Each structure stands twice: as structure tokens, then as C-alpha cells.
Amino acid sequence: MNCLSACLDKAAEEGKLQYHHRCKDIKLTHLCFADDLLIFIDGSVSSLQNVLHVLKEFEEVSGLAISLPKTSFFTSGLSQAKIDQMVTVTGLTHGKLPIRYLGLPLCTKKLSLLDCAPLIQKVKGCFNAWSTKSLSFAGRLQMLNSVIAGISNFWCSSFVLPKKCIKILNSLSSALLWKGTTEGHHSAIVAWDTVILAKKEGGLGIRDLCVWNKACMIKLIWLLFFCSGSVWVAWFRRAILADNLSNFWTRKPNNKYSWLANKSAEDKGRCFSMDKDEIGKWTILLILD
Numbered sequence: 001m002n003c004l005s006a007c008l009d010k011a012a013e014e015g016k017l018q019y020h021h022r023c024k025d026i027k028l029t030h031l032c033f034a035d036d037l038l039i040f041i042d043g044s045v046s047s048l049q050n051v052l053h054v055l056k057e058f059e060e061v062s063g064l065a066i067s068l069p070k071t072s073f074f075t076s077g078l079s080q081a082k083i084d085q086m087v088t089v090t091g092l093t094h095g096k097l098p099i100r101y102l103g104l105p106l107c108t109k110k111l112s113l114l115d116c117a118p119l120i121q122k123v124k125g126c127f128n129a130w131s132t133k134s135l136s137f138a139g140r141l142q143m144l145n146s147v148i149a150g151i152s153n154f155w156c157s158s159f160v161l162p163k164k165c166i167k168i169l170n171s172l173s174s175a176l177l178w179k180g181t182t183e184g185h186h187s188a189i190v191a192w193d194t195v196i197l198a199k200k201e202g203g204l205g206i207r208d209l210c211v212w213n214k215a216c217m218i219k220l221i222w223l224l225f226f227c228s229g230s231v232w233v234a235w236f237r238r239a240i241l242a243d244n245l246s247n248f249w250t251r252k253p254n255n256k257y258s259w260l261a262n263k264s265a266e267d268k269g270r271c272f273s274m275d276k277d278e279i280g281k282w283t284i285l286l287i288l289d
Helices: 002-013 045-062 080-090 117-127 137-145 147-156 163-179 209-226 231-239 259-271
Strands: 030-033 036-039
Touching: 002 030, 002 045, 045 080, 117 147, 117 163, 137 147, 137 163, 147 209, 163 209, 209 231, 209 259
Parallel strands: none
Antiparallel strands: 030 036
């Protein structure tokens, strides 16, 4: 994969494929994780053909070939005639956003409950597994604090989850904790607001997803200031902040940006004004020069 990355970067440097206009400044041609590959180009037929040529050369050297039925291209701002031409020339299918990448939906708008369906179904699948039904109360509590927290962490670190989604996840967690399954009706012995308190405060120490989601969003702001090696940070600084971090505090929402980028512009002051009761026991310390 390192060789493939080098080949794509070299093709861009030689002008065989043109950079996407929002990726040109940081010379970003692709994102790759295991066998999931996203390639960004300018949207011309010649660039797309050259990408396929690079992939073909890589196949001849490594023996690793792309699966055309599983490969699609996505466009924005191109005419239908241009899209039809790309389909005819390359044989690829034209996909439509949003799609899922690494299990997360690639969505520029506010996340909806429908977008969160994979997360809810995955959690529900873990709760209703046959092995879960044999767990004791202590086992179910441990499961909520480890396995389920791990599943939701990836989403909480990437999106502001809808309140309805968090409410459903809390309801499923409550059903598992007190009944051992999410099937049928159940009644909680103790209110969920009490369960998520720390043990010394009379709760069970289960993570509050609402507070944790806010903490993860604040971490994204921390990354902008202190994590210079991140590709996302490099892109955000250049494309959104124009290489000036002070612009983060004065930036206004823009319809050219995603909902999450605009949300950070609207709520940046409120992020740092959460009182102790709201932030709970999660302490986020930001040291800004």
C-alpha cells in the first residue's frame, strides 16, 4: 500500500492526474486504510483514466487487482453528459453520496437518525446475542462499560450524534442492564440519570453518551492546535482556516463548509463554557498559547 501511495503521488506530481481543488494545497491524492481506498481528483476524464492506469500498473507488479463491481466514482458539480462519458470510458458505476467508509457515513449535512441506523443495529445485535443472555448483572455492567463504549467511541469521535439516537442507545442499555435483553417491554429499577453517575455519587459509573460526545467534539478542537501530523488537521487548517489558527475563533459559518465545520464555528464559545454539572466527571484540559 505504501508503494501504491507513492505511485499515486508521483502521478500527481508529473501532472498525469490533477488534484481535487480542495486538496491541491496539501497535495492530497488519496486516503487508504487496509483495502479501502479513496482517491481524490479534479473530475476530468483524463485524470480518471490515469488513476485506473496507475492501479493497473500496481496490479501487474503486486498481483493485487481492484474489483470493478465494488468500485464507484462520485462527482459534484459535473453535468450528466460528463458523468455518462466517464461511465462509458471507464466502465465504473456512478455512486451517490452519502456512502459509508470504515463503517461511518460520509455526510456533509447534520447527521440524521437514519444515518445512525448502523450504529443502533450493531449495538442491538450485541445486546441480543445468545452469549449476552447468560451474563450476570455484573457481566452486563462490564459489557456496557467496555464493549458498547468501544462501539460508540468511533461515532462519538467523528459526529455530533442526534439526541434521539443517544436516547435510543440509552434505552437499549437500560434494557440490557435490568432485563438482559432488548426484546419486549421492560421497566427500569433505577432511573438512567442516576445509573450514569459515578459510583461514589450513587450511580454505576456508566458513561454518559451525551457528555462523552461533547468531550470528543472538544478533542477535535484540541487536535487542530496540537496534532500537526494528522491529515485531517492539515486539510482543515488549509481549506477552512487558510493556514491561520486564529481564524478559528473569528470564522463565520459558510454554506461551502460541512454542517460539522459550521457547527464548530457557531458553538466554539459554548464548548468552553460548560459548567461542572454539565461536563460531569470528564475533565477536558485545553492549554492554548
